[in-house]
Structure formats: C-alpha cells, structure tokens
Amino acid sequence: xxxxxxxxxxxxxxxxxxxxxxxxxxxxxxxxxxxxxxxxxxxxxxxxxxxxxxxxxxxxxxxxxxxxxxxxxxxxxxxxxxxxxxxxxxxxxxxxxxxxxxxxxxxxxxxxxxxxxxxxxxxxxxxxxxxxxxxxxxxxxxxxxxxxxxxxxxxxxxxxxxxxxxxxxxxxxxxxxxxxxxxxxxxxxxxxxxxxxxxxxxxxxxxxxxxxxxxxxxxxxxxxxxxxxxxxxxxxxxxxxxxxxxxxxxxxxxxxxxxxxxxxxxxxxxxxxxxxxxxxxxxxxxxxxxxxxxxxxxxxxxxxxxxxxxxxxxxxxxxxxxxxxxxxxxxxxxxxxxxxxxxxxxxxx
Numbered sequence: 001x002x003x004x005x006x007x008x009x010x011x012x013x014x015x016x017x018x019x020x021x022x023x024x025x026x027x028x029x030x031x032x033x034x035x036x037x038x039x040x041x042x043x044x045x046x047x048x049x050x051x052x053x054x055x056x057x058x059x060x061x062x063x064x065x066x067x068x069x070x071x072x073x074x075x076x077x078x079x080x081x082x083x084x085x086x087x088x089x090x091x092x093x094x095x096x097x098x099x100x101x102x103x104x105x106x107x108x109x110x111x112x113x114x115x116x117x118x119x120x121x122x123x124x125x126x127x128x129x130x131x132x133x134x135x136x137x138x139x140x141x142x143x144x145x146x147x148x149x150x151x152x153x154x155x156x157x158x159x160x161x162x163x164x165x166x167x168x169x170x171x172x173x174x175x176x177x178x179x180x181x182x183x184x185x186x187x188x189x190x191x192x193x194x195x196x197x198x199x200x201x202x203x204x205x206x207x208x209x210x211x212x213x214x215x216x217x218x219x220x221x222x223x224x225x226x227x228x229x230x231x232x233x234x235x236x237x238x239x240x241x242x243x244x245x246x247x248x249x250x251x252x253x254x255x256x257x258x259x260x261x262x263x264x265x266x267x268x269x270x271x272x273x274x275x276x277x278x279x280x281x282x283x284x285x286x287x288x289x290x291x292x293x294x295x296x297x298x299x300x301x302x303x304x305x306x307x308x309x310x311x312x313x314x315x316x317x318x319x320x321x322x323x324x325x326x327x328x329x330x331x332x333x334x335x336x337x338x339x340x341x342x343x344x345x346x347x348x349x
Contacts, residue, residue, distance in 0.1 A: 012329045023321040024067050027314050033059050035312050056081045072106020113315030122319040132208055133300035137285045144224040152235020159240045175229030183222040183295045204296035219296045227281055234277045239270040279335035283328040
C-alpha cells in the first residue's frame with residue numbers, strides 16, 4: 001500500500017505540473033497580456049507602449065522562465081526600464097528591490113500574486129471564496145449523498161418493479177435537467193411569489209454571512225438534485241448486479257430474510273462502485289457550481305472563477321486553477337485508496 005501511494009503521489013505531482021503549465025501558457029498568450037497592459041495602463045496605448053509595458057514587468061520573458069518564477073523554483077526577475085526605474089518580481093509593487101527583497105517568490109513560497117481586479121492578495125481571495133463554497137458544498141453533500149443512496153438502493157432491490165421504474169425515472173429527469181433550468185424554476189415558484197408561494201424570502205448573498213434555511217436551501221436543492229440522479233443511477237446498477245449474484249441466491253435458499261440480505265450482504269458490496277462516483281463529486285462541486293453561484297449571486301469559488309476569466313485577472317485565474325487541480329488529484333487519490341480498502345479482491349491482488 002505504501003508503494004502504491006508513493007506511485008500515485010509521483011503521478012499527481014507530474015500531472016499537476018503539466019496541467020498548471022498548460023493553464024499558465026494559455027493565460028500568458030500575447031492577446032491576454034495585451035489586454036492586461038491596456039487594462040492596467042491605458043486603453044489607447046500604442047503597440048510599442050504595450051510591448052514596453054510588458055517588458056518592464058517581466059511578461060516578455062520566455063514562457064518556461066516565467067513559469068519557473070511563478071512556481072518559485074527560479075529567482076524572480078529584476079528589470080531596469082529605459083527611464084531608470086527598477087522593478088523586481090519579489091519587491092512590493094511600486095518599490096525597487098533591495099537587500100531585504102527575497103530571491104524566490106512564487107506559489108511554493110506562498111506568494112500567489114496580486115489580483116488586478118480585487119486589488120488584494122490572490123491567496124486571501126481564494127481562501128475566503130473557498131470557505132464560502134465549502135459551506136455550500138457541505139449542505140449539498142448532506143442532502144445529495146443520503147438521498148441518492150436511498151433512491152439507488154430502493155430501486156435496485158427489486159429490478160423491474162414499479163418502485164424501480166418510478167425512482168429510475170425521477171433520477172433520469174433530475175440528471176437531465178440543467179441547473180440553470182431548475183434554478184430558475186425554483187426561484188420563480190418558491191422565491192418570487194409568482195405562483196402565490198413565496199416560501200423562501202432570503203437571498204443566497206446573505207447566506208455568505210449567515211446561512212439559514214430560507215436563504216441557502218434553493219441553491220443547495222438546485223445543485224443536489226442535479227448530482228443526486230447520477231449517483232442514484234450508479235447505485236441502482238451496482239445494487240442490481242449484487243442482488244443477482246450467486247452468494248445472494250445462496251442466502252435466499254438458506255432462508256435468510258430479505259431485509260437481512262439487503263442490509264448485511266448486498267449493501268456493502270453495492271456501495272463499492274458508488275464510492276468512486278461520490279468522491280468525484282468534490283471537484284465537480286468545486287468548479288461545477290459556477291452556474292448556480294452566478295445565478296443566485298453567491299460569491300464563492302465558482303463565482304470567483306467567472307470574475308477572473310471575464311476580467312482577464314491572470315494571477316487570480318492561475319490561483320483558482322492551481323486549487324482546482326489539487327482538489328481533483330487529491331480526491332482521485334482518496335478514491336483509489338478507498339476503493340482498494342472496500343474491494344478485498346483488489347487488496348489481495
């Protein structure tokens with residue numbers, strides 16, 4: 001198991017480096033840098049002025065050098081402009097580097113840069129927004145996972161029954177309905193009073209400071225319903241396969257009651273496959289809630305991603321990408337380890 005984890009960690013590091021480099025390369029393409037220069041400088045800047053602005057701030061260096069500086073494995077640049085102004089990557093904005101200035105200042109050193117839109121440290125912004133999305137994700141998981149497992153197990157206990165067909169239809173409808181559709185419907189029906197039912201008077205924006213049932217239930221329900229159907233369908237398929245297995249038939253022939261067969265023999269084996277699917281919901285919840293957070297104006301991690309991309313906030317976009325990559329890789333590692341523990345055949349082999 002130790003060797004397995006070490007191999008996975010090595011693959012994770014290589015994957016993270018490759019993915020972050022691709023994102024870094026895409027965000028540092030010249031059109032994006034030109035837009036950044038005109039946004040931070042002057043919208044009427046000439047092409048020569050744009051090139052000079054980028055050169056004075058280290059953006060004209062080779063991509064690999066810039067990536068190494070951003071990562072923190074290469075020394076930060078020190079550039080003297082034509083007017084004699086000296087700028088350094090590791091020096092505070094507007095000041096020249098001196099003897100107290102650090103040599104390395106990248107992600108590995110905890111320096112994630114400054115957001116050009118929010119005028120704040122990227123690490124501080126991401127920490128705050130990640131906490132808000134984490135709160136939303138917690139409520140979603142409390143509703144989505146138990147509901148999906150109950151629906152999947154009930155549907156898979158008796159394949160082809162009326163209960164199976166009814167629950168499978170509900171699961172398919174919930175998964176097939178986009179979040180922006182269900183979210184708009186929920187707002188129109190339950191929040192605006194259009195149909196005479198204004199049950200939820202709070203706003204999701206107020207839930208950022210104080211989450212209550214009224215102000216956070218609709219975004220939670222919108223996200224949970226979309227993911228619940230997929231997990232329920234996977235659980236149902238796994239439960240159906242287990243219920244048709246030979247050891248279940250043997251238990252029935254021995255006279256074991258149906259509830260005991262389901263709870264003591266089938267359920268644990270049926271939950272092996274859904275476990276992997278459930279773990280994959282974490283990166284989806286982190287980045288896939290963009291639509292819901294934008295729709296309900298809940299300023300979490302997904303909302304921050306939209307703001308960074310739409311405003312060409314390169315440093316913030318890179319920071320969001322790093323967190324997304326790390327979350328995906330860590331959840332996959334936990335999923336692989338958990339699958340090995342849950343499945344004795346893999347553990348023995």
